[in-house]
Amino acid sequence: MSLLDQTLTLPSGLTLPNRIVKAAMTENLADAANQPTGRHERLYRRWAEGGSGLLVTGNLMVDRRFLERSRNIVADRHLDVVRLGRVRQAAGTTPIIAQLNHPGRQTNRFIARTPVAPSASGAVPMMGLFGKPRALASGEIDEIVESFGTAAALCEKAGLDGVQIHAAHGYLLAQFLSPHVNRRTDAWGGDVAGRARALLASVRAARQATGDGFTVAVKLNSSDFRHGGFTEDDAEQVVRLLVEEGVDLIEVSGGTYESPALFGIGVDETPVPHLASVKEAYFAAFAQRARRAAPEVPIMLTGGIRTRAAMEALLAGGAVDLIGLGRPLAIDPDLPHALLKGAAGIELPSYTLPTVAGMAGESEWYEVQIGRLGDGRDVAPGLHPARAASGFVGGELVRGLREQRARRRLAERA
Numbered sequence: 178m179s180l181l182d183q184t185l186t187l188p189s190g191l192t193l194p195n196r197i198v199k200a201a202m203t204e205n206l207a208d209a210a211n212q213p214t215g216r217h218e219r220l221y222r223r224w225a226e227g228g229s230g231l232l233v234t235g236n237l238m239v240d241r242r243f244l245e246r247s248r249n250i251v252a253d254r255h256l257d258v259v260r261l262g263r264v265r266q267a268a269g270t271t272p273i274i275a276q277l278n279h280p281g282r283q284t285n286r287f288i289a290r291t292p293v294a295p296s297a298s299g300a301v302p303m304m305g306l307f308g309k310p311r312a313l314a315s316g317e318i319d320e321i322v323e324s325f326g327t328a329a330a331l332c333e334k335a336g337l338d339g340v341q342i343h344a345a346h347g348y349l350l351a352q353f354l355s356p357h358v359n360r361r362t363d364a365w366g367g368d369v370a371g372r373a374r375a376l377l378a379s380v381r382a383a384r385q386a387t388g389d390g391f392t393v394a395v396k397l398n399s400s401d402f403r404h405g406g407f408t409e410d411d412a413e414q415v416v417r418l419l420v421e422e423g424v425d426l427i428e429v430s431g432g433t434y435e436s437p438a439l440f441g442i443g444v445d446e447t448p449v450p451h452l453a454s455v456k457e458a459y460f461a462a463f464a465q466r467a468r469r470a471a472p473e474v475p476i477m478l479t480g481g482i483r484t485r486a487a488m489e490a491l492l493a494g495g496a497v498d499l500i501g502l503g504r505p506l507a508i509d510p511d512l513p514h515a516l517l518k519g520a521a522g523i524e525l526p527s528y529t530l531p532t533v534a535g536m537a538g539e540s541e542w543y544e545v546q547i548g549r550l551g552d553g554r555d556v557a558p559g560l561h562p563a564r565a566a567s568g569f570v571g572g573e574l575v576r577g578l579r580e581q582r583a584r585r586r587l588a589e590r591a
């Protein structure tokens with residue numbers, strides 16, 4: 178029997194039927210009030226039917242003033258829990274957890290002209306899409322931490338099996354972790370323990386707001402892949418702190434909007450000790466360090482994994498318990514079943530531009546495919562990347578700006 182086809186029980190007690198996980202991919206399918214829709218239901222039914230052992234949703238926002246995309250679901254007190262429950266039901270018996278996120282300085286200017294961050298700093302330098310962030314006041318950080326707890330409680334009420342706190346890819350909790358962006362001199366900055374405080378407090382808030390058996394996971398960068406940023410040494414210490422905090426699963430990724438290692442851009446093909454055959458998993462070397470720092474916590478590895486041979490080698494190596502797949506499942510939702518039946522893997526369309534604009538374009542291309550699945554249509558592998566990228570700017574500009582005031586008003590309503 179393939180190593181992929183084994184069950185895994187998380188410390189929370191949640192049992193996954195196999196080792197393949199659909200990694201978080203933003204869906205951009207919420208309605209204008211940022212509520213779940215029938216398109217989410219169709220999409221998660223489709224992915225569940227594809228055979229993954231666990232589905233991680235695209236990021237749900239914890240504060241409706243600061244979205245990653247205009248059509249994110251917002252899990253604040255205005256969330257329609259019944260509708261989120263329908264998404265859960267659409268996934269049938271497949272375990273499903275919701276990723277929770279605050280984008281911080283990576284909030285585009287159509288959503289918020291002045292984003293927030295641990296410290297005031299330069300804008301994210303990406304085609305003028307981002308404003309210059311202001312520093313959060315200490316009281317605002319307490320509120321954000323609380324909002325992770327509120328969101329987790331709502332997900333539990335909707336029947337989801339858990340949440341994953343997003344502390345990777347340069348979003349707010351990753352900004353706190355990074356000495357490049359977090360220059361605070363109070364309790365929320367300084368050494369690794371100080372920089373990890375916002376993440377650990379958010380994990381604790383999610384735990385305290387939910388019951389026994391509810392999974393609390395974290396997605397963490399191995400590194401920011403930038404000079405002066407969050408390093409692998411920092412990440413190893415954060416893994417130890419997460420172990421003390423009692424998390425149920427740690428997913429390893431890497432990079433930010435400015436340095437998009439998550440898509441393999443700028444990642445060295447360093448040979449992985451004991452895993453010389455595995456060249457395609459971007460962060461496999463750090464997964465081994467994470468395993469040593471967290472011998473008892475399941476480790477999920479995501480980024481660049483394409484062949485069954487590599488998946489099995491990673492599992493056999495002992496450092497990795499779960500294989501995360503993103504882009505492959507946006508173009509082939511049935512891939513998990515195929516892999517479990519012995520398929521060799523998948524090759525993605527060879528379209529990658531080695532630039533930051535390339536990351537936005539690439540992500541958008543896959544998002545269009547996700548939207549098609551949400552509409553019950555087939556994917557369109559022949560779609561031109563330029564068409565996908567122009568859809569992003571146009572869509573965000575119109576929807577982001579048009580709905581900005583309404584979001585702010587609703588957020589401020591007592």
Ligand SMILES: Cc1cc2nc3c(=O)[nH]c(=O)nc-3n(C[C@H](O)[C@H](O)[C@H](O)COP(=O)(O)O)c2cc1C
Pocket residue numbers: 200201202203234235236276343345346396430439440479480481482501502503504505539540541543544
């Ligand atoms: C369209 C798209 C949307 C994504 N949205 C998210 C997200 O909401 N949260 C997240 O943690 N990662 C997100 N990612 C990154 C994936 O989870 C994953 O880390 C990345 O695609 C690398 O894995 P892969 O090589 O298997 O695609 C997204 C990726 C794509 C392609």
